[in-house]
Amino acid sequence: MSDTRWLDAGEQGTWRALVSVLGRLNEQLDRQLQRDTGIPLTYYEILVRLSETPGRELRMSELAEQSEYSRSRLSHAVSKLEKLGWVRRKSCPTDKRGQLAELTDEGMASLVAAAPGHVTEVRKLVFDPLTAREVQQLGELCDKLRVSWGDSPCDSPCPETTQ
Amino acid sequence: MSDTRWLDAGEQGTWRALVSVLGRLNEQLDRQLQRDTGIPLTYYEILVRLSETPGRELRMSELAEQSEYSRSRLSHAVSKLEKLGWVRRKSCPTDKRGQLAELTDEGMASLVAAAPGHVTEVRKLVFDPLTAREVQQLGELCDKLRVSWGDSPCDSPCPETTQ
DNA sequence: CCCGCTTAGTTGAACTCTCAACCAGGAGAC
DNA sequence: GTCTCCTGGTTGAGAGTTCAACTAAGCGGG
Numbered sequence: 001m002s003d004t005r006w007l008d009a010g011e012q013g014t015w016r017a018l019v020s021v022l023g024r025l026n027e028q029l030d031r032q033l034q035r036d037t038g039i040p041l042t043y044y045e046i047l048v049r050l051s052e053t054p055g056r057e058l059r060m061s062e063l064a065e066q067s068e069y070s071r072s073r074l075s076h077a078v079s080k081l082e083k084l085g086w087v088r089r090k091s092c093p094t095d096k097r098g099q100l101a102e103l104t105d106e107g108m109a110s111l112v113a114a115a116p117g118h119v120t121e122v123r124k125l126v127f128d129p130l131t132a133r134e135v136q137q138l139g140e141l142c143d144k145l146r147v148s149w150g151d152s153p154c155d156s157p158c159p160e161t162t163q
Numbered sequence: 164m165s166d167t168r169w170l171d172a173g174e175q176g177t178w179r180a181l182v183s184v185l186g187r188l189n190e191q192l193d194r195q196l197q198r199d200t201g202i203p204l205t206y207y208e209i210l211v212r213l214s215e216t217p218g219r220e221l222r223m224s225e226l227a228e229q230s231e232y233s234r235s236r237l238s239h240a241v242s243k244l245e246k247l248g249w250v251r252r253k254s255c256p257t258d259k260r261g262q263l264a265e266l267t268d269e270g271m272a273s274l275v276a277a278a279p280g281h282v283t284e285v286r287k288l289v290f291d292p293l294t295a296r297e298v299q300q301l302g303e304l305c306d307k308l309r310v311s312w313g314d315s316p317c318d319s320p321c322p323e324t325t326q
Numbered sequence: 327c328c329c330g331c332t333t334a335g336t337t338g339a340a341c342t343c344t345c346a347a348c349c350a351g352g353a354g355a356c
Numbered sequence: 357g358t359c360t361c362c363t364g365g366t367t368g369a370g371a372g373t374t375c376a377a378c379t380a381a382g383c384g385g386g
Binding site: 203258 | 342343344350351352
Binding site: 004005006007010011013014015016017018019020021022023024025026045068115116119120122123125126127128129130134135136137138139141142143144145146148149151153154 | 167168169170173174176177178179180181182183184185186187188189208231278279282283285286288289290291292293297298299300301302304305306307308309311312314316317
């Protein structure tokens with residue numbers, strides 16, 4: 001176990017930069033959203049996913065997978081969103097174990113109100129500082145990492161089914 | 164306010180990929196550390212910073228700045244690390260308001276024990292899947308973002324003082 | 327039909343993080 | 357000296373996340 005391949009100076013630098021970007025990005029985005037709308041970033045993500053689905057409803061498990069949250073986390077989150085009146089739980093007609101999460105009109109309204117500020121912040125932090133070429137590079141690098149982890153790329157056309 | 168510059172399809176893809184990478188990376192690294200050593204990733208970071216300082220001690224404010232944590236967060240974290248016996252608080256001789264955090268021998272030992280597994284995980288997740296060229300690109304992109312946010316780059320030689 | 331295995335989802339406790347309020351000591355003006 | 361402002365750091369409450377334990381329902385074999 002003592003034959004660890006440590007990071008050399010260059011790798012250290014890259015790693016620190018990456019960790020720093022990770023941290024600051026999350027912090028900034030969450031702070032902006034929380035301050036201006038009261039919605040934590042992670043809940044915003046859920047609202048977005050629901051809003052993009054036809055019928056604005058999704059099985060809990062589907063929603064969890066799409067947003068890459070644990071079932072537990074999602075369950076807690078949806079409970080909170082339900083208390084806020086932004087999401088409604090409905091039992092699934094085809095599987096009695098299942099639950100559907102449905103975005104309410106109030107939830108949609110809150111999302112619509114929050115979106116511009118959030119997108120503006122994203123642009124300010126990530127897209128504006130980089131050239132188009134660099135943005136593309138960044139996307140490709142991230143996708144390559146994701147693929148190496150066994151996920152499907154985000155850029156390519158709708159990865160709905162595997163057929 | 165309605166003239167928001169929304170993300171086009173390509174930007175959406177890049178953004179989703181980035182968010183996904185952010186999330187998974189944090190989750191995986193934290194889980195590995197927590198599982199194998201019981202140390203949360205954020206506390207590990209603190210131990211690393213202390214271990215790299217001559218004398219293995221640092222002012223709370225210095226430590227907070229280096230690790231990019233809020234003072235409050237750091238204070239809570241150091242309290243926890245103190246309970247574990249890995250860090251000791253000492254009052255600062257030159258400024259009675261100040262506190263020093265000092266890494267204990269036990270803390271150093273825990274860090275030494277935890278490091279190989281962590282570095283291996285980092286390699287597995289980030290460095291192995293990418294070519295040397297891509298790693299360099301990634302570092303440059305992250306540094307460019309950091310600089311645009313007013314931080315100093317991570318790759319370049321020690322940004323200790325501004326003189 | 328019933329037993330065991332798996333999947334869907336929830337729950338509660340323990341832990342971390344954030345935010346705002348707070349105390350104490352330094353630093354300059356008068 | 358003392359008044360005021362600023363800086364260093366801590367604290368407690370509230371909120372989100374994780375983990376493990378749990379319920380309920382589908383699924384398959386005997």
